[in-house]
Structures are given as C-alpha cells and as structure tokens.
Amino acid sequence: xxxxxxxxxxxxxxxxxxxxxxxxxxxxxxxxxxxxxxxxxxxxxxxxxxxxxxxxxxxxxxxxxxxxxxxxxxxxxxxxxxxxxxxxxxxxxxxxxxxxxxxxxxxxxxxxxxxxxxxxxxxxxxxxxxxxxxxxxxxxxxxxxxxxxxxxxxxxxxxxxxxxxxxxxxxxxxxxxxxxxxxxxxxxxxxxxxxxxxxxxxxxxxxxxxxxxxxxxxxxxxxxxxxxxxxxxxxxxxxxxxxxxxxxxxxxxxxxxxxxxxxxxxxxxxxxxxxxxxxxxxxxxxxxxxxxxxxxxxxxxxxxxxxxxxxxxxxxxxxxxxxxxxxxxxxxxxxxxxxxxxxxxxxxxxxxxxxxxxxxxxxxxxxx
Numbered sequence: 001x002x003x004x005x006x007x008x009x010x011x012x013x014x015x016x017x018x019x020x021x022x023x024x025x026x027x028x029x030x031x032x033x034x035x036x037x038x039x040x041x042x043x044x045x046x047x048x049x050x051x052x053x054x055x056x057x058x059x060x061x062x063x064x065x066x067x068x069x070x071x072x073x074x075x076x077x078x079x080x081x082x083x084x085x086x087x088x089x090x091x092x093x094x095x096x097x098x099x100x101x102x103x104x105x106x107x108x109x110x111x112x113x114x115x116x117x118x119x120x121x122x123x124x125x126x127x128x129x130x131x132x133x134x135x136x137x138x139x140x141x142x143x144x145x146x147x148x149x150x151x152x153x154x155x156x157x158x159x160x161x162x163x164x165x166x167x168x169x170x171x172x173x174x175x176x177x178x179x180x181x182x183x184x185x186x187x188x189x190x191x192x193x194x195x196x197x198x199x200x201x202x203x204x205x206x207x208x209x210x211x212x213x214x215x216x217x218x219x220x221x222x223x224x225x226x227x228x229x230x231x232x233x234x235x236x237x238x239x240x241x242x243x244x245x246x247x248x249x250x251x252x253x254x255x256x257x258x259x260x261x262x263x264x265x266x267x268x269x270x271x272x273x274x275x276x277x278x279x280x281x282x283x284x285x286x287x288x289x290x291x292x293x294x295x296x297x298x299x300x301x302x303x304x305x306x307x308x309x310x311x312x313x314x315x316x317x318x319x320x321x322x323x324x325x326x327x328x329x330x331x332x333x334x335x336x337x338x339x340x341x342x343x344x345x346x347x348x349x350x351x352x353x354x355x356x357x358x359x360x361x362x363x364x365x366x367x368x
Contacts, residue, residue: 264289
C-alpha cells in the first residue's frame with residue numbers, strides 16, 4: 001500500500017501509477033536494475049469553454065540502477081524518457097537520480113528526484129494525475145513521516161532553476177500533506193487527509209528584458225477531507241465509502257496577481273463502492289472563483305481556451321469507474337471511464353476514457 005493510499009480506496013490511478021520502491025523492500029548490499037514503464041492511452045472529450053479535448057498516447061520509460069550501500073540508505077540512478085505515439089522524437093530525456101536516507105523506520109528524507117507515490121497524497125482537483133507522464137519528474141527535497149495513525153510529508157519541487165543574469169524566473173512548488181486515521185476496526189474506517197500547496201514564480205538574481213521584469217507570483221491551495229469507509233470484505237465487494245472535501249485558493253501576491261480572482265473555494269462530495277479490482281463513484285462539485293494551478297483543468301473557474309472567459313460559479317456532477325488488476329510481479333493493467341455533467345440542470349456532458357499498462361521488473365545484479 002502506498003504512503004497516502006486510503007487503504008480500502010486503493011482503486012485509483014494515483015495509487016496504480018506509483019513507481020517508487022518502498023523502503024521496507026530495500027535490502028542492504030543489493031545492486032539491482034529496474035525497468036519502469038507506463039504505457040498510456042487517454043482520450044479526453046471535454047465540452048464547454050474551460051478546456052479543449054485532447055488525446056494522450058505514448059509511453060514513459062525509466063530504466064535505472066538501484067543500490068543500498070548501508071542500512072537506511074538507498075540510491076537510484078538512470079534516465080526518465082517520454083515518447084508520444086506518432087512523434088519520432090522524445091518529448092524529454094532527463095537524468096534520474098534519487099537518494100533516500102531513513103533516520104528511523106518512520107522518518108526519512110529524499111533528495112534529487114522525489115518519491116511521488118500517490119501524487120504526494122493530493123486529490124486530482126489540486127494535482128492533475130496526467131502530470132505523472134506529461135511533466136518532468138519532481139526533483140528537490142522531501143521529508144516523509146509514516147506511522148500507524150499519521151502519514152505526512154513536506155516537499156519542494158524545483159521546476160526551473162536560474163543563475164545570475166538569466167532573463168526568466170525561477171519556478172517551484174512546495175507542499176505539506178498528511179492523513180490521520182481516526183477509526184479503523186472490523187466494520188469502519190475514518191481518516192482525515194489535508195494539505196497546503198504553494199506555487200511560486202519569482203527570483204532576485206534574474207534581470208529584466210527590455211526594462212520589464214516578469215511579475216512575481218505566489219499562489220496557494222488548501223484542502224481538508226473526511227473519508228468514511230464501511231467495510232464489507234466479501235469475496236468481491238469490499239467497501240462503501242463517503243468522502244467530502246473542501247478546497248481553498250488564495251493569491252498571496254495580490255499586487256502582482258495575473259489571475260482574475262484573489263481567492264476562491266470549492267466543495268466536493270463523493271459516494272463510492274469498491275470491489276476486488278475496481279471502484280465506481282458518483283460526485284457533486286461546487287466551486288466559486290476556484291483556481292488550482294496544477295489541478296485538473298475541468299474543475300477550474302478560469303478558462304484555458306479563452307483568457308477573457310471566466311466561470312466564477314461552477315456546478316458539476318461526476319461519475320467515475322476505475323478498474324485495475326495485477327498481472328504478474330511488477331506488472332499491472334488499468335482502465336478508467338469518467339463523465340462530467342456541467343452546470344446543472346441543462347449543462348454539457350464531458351467524458352474521458354483511458355487504458356494503462358505498467359511494467360516495472362527488477363533484476364538482481366549482485367549482492368555486496
């Protein structure tokens with residue numbers, strides 16, 4: 001189970017596409033070769049004025065060597081590759097290096113490329129799941145705490161580095177997320193996830209172009225959720241769940257804000273049913289002047305199509321089905337269908353569907 005997986009609610013793309021090797025599976029002295037790959041085909045048929053539809057099809061490859069030279073220390077070195085079907089060239093080819101040191105069985109630090117297990121515990125409203133195979137891998141500094149009741153982490157993902165005299169800004173995203181387990185017994189599980197994200201564009205050592213300096217931008221999002229799971233634990237039917245989330249948005253640099261709103265909020269309530277391999281859910285989204293710079297575009301109150309178009313009030317029904325199955329050790333397959341009905345009661349219908357194949361075999365080279 002991933003660090004921030006909801007236990008019974010593990011049927012999600014965020015959990016499915018978690019690559020990072022779990023600390024408890026690291027063995028001291030082992031040199032291994034891991035070949036991580038994620039093949040994807042996703043078609044998004046989005047209607048309305050917020051975001052246009054598009055298709056993503058290709059493969060993400062991450063071949064790397066892994067080694068644990070001492071107890072609690074684990075390093076990875078390789079390359080991250082992204083290839084879209086129909087393009088002859090790679091979209092990116094980026095060196096991969098990650099080092100993790102466990103101060104104890106509960107607390108660890110990661111430098112270089114970060115552990116993106118379950119997308120740092122962020123919901124899709126704040127972190128678009130497609131970023132797993134469209135963006136550069138997160139890199140920077142991360143601290144992770146994992147205990148029986150509380151899981152938490154804080155990290156900074158440095159997206160654009162600047163040097164003295166550069167004409168562009170530095171970009172980074174920083175966050176703190178956590179999940180506290182209130183109840184977990186034979187019949188019921190209740191946990192409380194929460195978090196805060198900061199997005200910053202700025203810098204002090206870069207220089208102006210034609211006498212004009214880019215505006216410094218700092219925005220933030222917060223979320224607080226309550227997840228209730230009623231355990232069934234039959235052969236196929238596993239649980240019913242009710243999840244409620246509140247989201248907030250604030251433009252911290254109000255004097256230089258380039259967004260149309262200074263603040264906003266949203267609420268999302270979702271009812272789901274989980275089986276052995278799948279989860280079906282229905283949800284209701286209500287938003288007012290809500291912006292999440294890294295979140296799924298269809299939930300936003302600002303348009304990616306027309307900068308002059310805004311939808312300060314947005315209401316939407318959602319229906320989602322996600323299916324996954326383990327094929328073999330280090331290999332699994334998934335399929336998802338999602339539908340969004342905008343602006344009740346006579347809104348447009350958007351939908352998407354996707355197929356994913358994850359293969360991540362690991363080969364032992366030598367034990368030192």
